[in-house]
Amino acid sequence: GEDVEQSLFLSVREGDSSVINCTYTDSSSTYLYWYKQEPGAGLQLLTYIFSNMDMKQDQRLTVLLNKKDKHLSLRIADTQTGDSAIYFCAEASWGSSNTGKLIFGQGTTLQVKP
Amino acid sequence: KAGVTQTPRYLIKTRGQQVTLSCSPISGHRSVSWYQQTPGQGLQFLFEYFSETQRNKGNFPGRFSGRQFSNSRSEMNVSTLELGDSALYLCASSLVGDTEAFFGQGTRLTVV
Numbered sequence: 001g002e003d004v005e006q007s008l009f010l011s012v013r014e015g016d017s018s019v020i021n022c023t024y025t026d027s028s029s030t031y032l033y034w035y036k037q038e039p040g041a042g043l044q045l046l047t048y049i050f051s052n053m054d055m056k057q058d059q060r061l062t063v064l065l066n067k068k069d070k071h072l073s074l075r076i077a078d079t080q081t082g083d084s085a086i087y088f089c090a091e092a093s094w095g096s097s098n099t100g101k102l103i104f105g106q107g108t109t110l111q112v113k114p
Numbered sequence: 115k116a117g118v119t120q121t122p123r124y125l126i127k128t129r130g131q132q133v134t135l136s137c138s139p140i141s142g143h144r145s146v147s148w149y150q151q152t153p154g155q156g157l158q159f160l161f162e163y164f165s166e167t168q169r170n171k172g173n174f175p176g177r178f179s180g181r182q183f184s185n186s187r188s189e190m191n192v193s194t195l196e197l198g199d200s201a202l203y204l205c206a207s208s209l210v211g212d213t214e215a216f217f218g219q220g221t222r223l224t225v226v
Contacts, residue, residue, distance in 0.1 A: 042118075045214060098170060099162055102157075
């Protein structure tokens with residue numbers, strides 16, 4: 001079945017790196033996403049990785065994918081107080097019979113201490 | 115380029131009433147998906163529309179319905195509201211229903 005798991009909370013100091021982890025169960029996943037949600041706001045797409053990739057880097061963000069273990073991580077370098085938010089991992093198995101549907105994890109609350 | 119616009123931002127309704135929420139996707143995007151976000155269940159997929167047709171549906175009762183217009187704008191309707199329908203309803207738009215999905219700010223529905 002489809003399931004995405006994340007740890008619920010992470011606390012780091014400003015300037016440190018943050019690593020948020022996610023595991024998924026659907027081996028047919030084609031895309032894996034990271035979204036950020038600030039209080040009272042919608043979801044902001046941070047980055048995504050195609051399932052045939054191992055790594056993707058985008059400025060301070062690095063996504064690592066271990067397909068064998070179905071493990072995805074998001075590393076935020078030089079974490080700032082503005083990075084405090086809830087981070088959601090999501091997976092999608094796009095296909096003619098499964099469009100537009102993302103399966104989300106529970107979200108990881110990132111707390112950045114000054 | 116304007117983002118995804120959801121209206122209204124906040125709604126308070128009484129049990130038993132019905133409600134209609136609106137979503138205007140990013141210009142050129144033809145796929146609109148709807149999600150319900152609650153503290154207990156997290157983010158759950160409601161349905162997806164493309165070219166005025168519902169292509170995919172989540173596990174929600176028939177009280178939840180939607181439609182899409184020829185300009186890709188979408189509405190969702192919840193009839194006979196229950197207290198448990200209180201949630202943040204988010205809509206996402208994408209070009210054709212895959213790759214990048216961009217979310218709106220959501221509509222916060224409170225049922226009293």
